[in-house]
Amino acid sequence: MDIADVAKASGLKPSTLRYYEQKGLIRSAGRHGLRRYYDPSVLEKLALINLGRHVGLSLDEIGRMLLPQGVDIDRALLIAKTAELDKQIASMQAIRDGLHHAAHCPAPNHLACPTFQRLVKLAGKRLKPLTHKI
Amino acid sequence: MDIADVAKASGLKPSTLRYYEQKGLIRSAGRHGLRRYYDPSVLEKLALINLGRHVGLSLDEIGRMLLPQGVDIDRALLIAKTAELDKQIASMQAIRDGLHHAAHCPAPNHLACPTFQRLVKLAGKRLKPLTHKI
DNA sequence: CTACAACTTAAAGTCGACTTTAGGTCAAGC
DNA sequence: GCTTGACCTAAAGTCGACTTTAAGTTGTAG
Known part of the structure; x- marks a missing residue:
């Protein structure tokens, strides 16, 4: 080709x-x-x-x-990546739930809502940058 | 301050x-x-x-x-973002499961494994770029 | 055999989110 | 009153993943 x-x-x-x-x-x-x-x-x-x-x-x-010979991937790295993805997914779900709540919360503004406040703190602390462009 | x-x-x-x-x-x-x-x-x-x-x-x-006056967020945009996050999470879970399988699959190389092949196609088709750097 | 579309290279440009640099200003402590 | 460290601005630099450009070469259809 x-x-x-x-x-x-x-x-x-x-x-x-x-x-x-x-x-x-x-x-x-x-x-x-x-x-x-x-x-x-x-x-x-x-x-x-x-x-x-x-x-x-x-x-x-x-x-x-990528292994030099042939088309394959290093399995150990794959396992590590799986674990990382698990964490990322958990983070995103926490944020998603927080956003969902915030969007429907009757508090006058989001910062007045305790659930949203927890979320903001969560993002500040627990989440390390998902620094990638895909 | x-x-x-x-x-x-x-x-x-x-x-x-x-x-x-x-x-x-x-x-x-x-x-x-x-x-x-x-x-x-x-x-x-x-x-x-x-x-x-x-x-x-x-x-x-x-x-x-960010609303100009005060500290707040537009709720409609928030809801839209929640939906987007749902999709992203679903994609990531699909990939995670595929990787998990691939890492433990007994096939001689990953491309010989049908589950992995489906995953590769999934990434090629269903997932639109998560184009962001966080 | 010639024209030309498709290839080639090296180098420079782009995008977003910052960081760094160069050169300058100034409030506060001694 | 003078030094100095923290602040200021505008402009240039950085990073990753490409894309674009400029200038050159060539397989192939006619």
């Missing part, structure tokens, strides 16, 4: 594919002259990268997780 | 406070000469901003939600 085919099949732009290659996330199978050509298995690797982005991994982290 | 007090109490840097002011998120109560001084209620507003960041709002969105 040439780069345009991979782009179409993956939904990524050619420039993104070159960028991923530069970062060491994918490799082309070779060149026809200057032009890259790819093995279709690159699509599986890209799907995996996409998945990683969705769970909040940076490209660098994904690079470390 | 002067800017250093607000910084200490909120955990934000003075530069961040000036930046938020520039964006119209907070206001100082006035100046002593050049120096800003703040009403303590700014801390509540900052807590609210912090909360907003945690649910994935941009500073601009937060600016639109």
Whole structure:
């Protein structure tokens, strides 16, 4: 497949594919002259990268997780990530519940509502930044 | 309170406070000469901003939600955000379950595992980018 | 065989949320 | 009254993940 085919099949732009290659996330199978050509298995690797982005991994982290040979992931890192996701989900649920309450609470303003006050404190304390762009 | 007090109490840097002011998120109560001084209620507003960041709002969105007078939030936007959070949570749970399975699946590599394959497709299709940095 | 669409590279630009820097002002303690 | 540390502003820098641009090369349809 040439780069345009991979782009179409993956939904990524050619420039993104070159960028991923530069970062060491994918490799082309070779060149026809200057032009890259790819093995279709690159699509599986890209799907995996996409998945990683969705769970909040940076490209660098994904690079470390993707085993060099073949298309696979480090299981230990996967388990760690699962635990992290559990925490994130719990946080988001707490916030969701607080927002839901605040939106329906009859207090004159949200800061007058004790449930909302707990929520604000929760966000201030318990939640560490979910610093990612996915 | 002067800017250093607000910084200490909120955990934000003075530069961040000036930046938020520039964006119209907070206001100082006035100046002593050049120096800003703040009403303590700014801390509540900052807590609210912090909360907003945690649910994935941009500073601009937060600016639109914070009612100009006093410290409060637009309830309709709050409800909408609650619904959005519900979706995000559901997505994250699906991914979490998939990762959990993949990490413990006996298939030789994850791509050989049908559950993992479904997960990869899910991430590719159903999940729209959670494009935020918190 | 030629035209040209599609590829190539390196480098610079973008976006959001800040942080840092450079250069200047000033309230307060000695 | 003088020093100094904390404050001020405007502008530039940073980070991650790309995208865009500028300038050049080439496989391939006609």
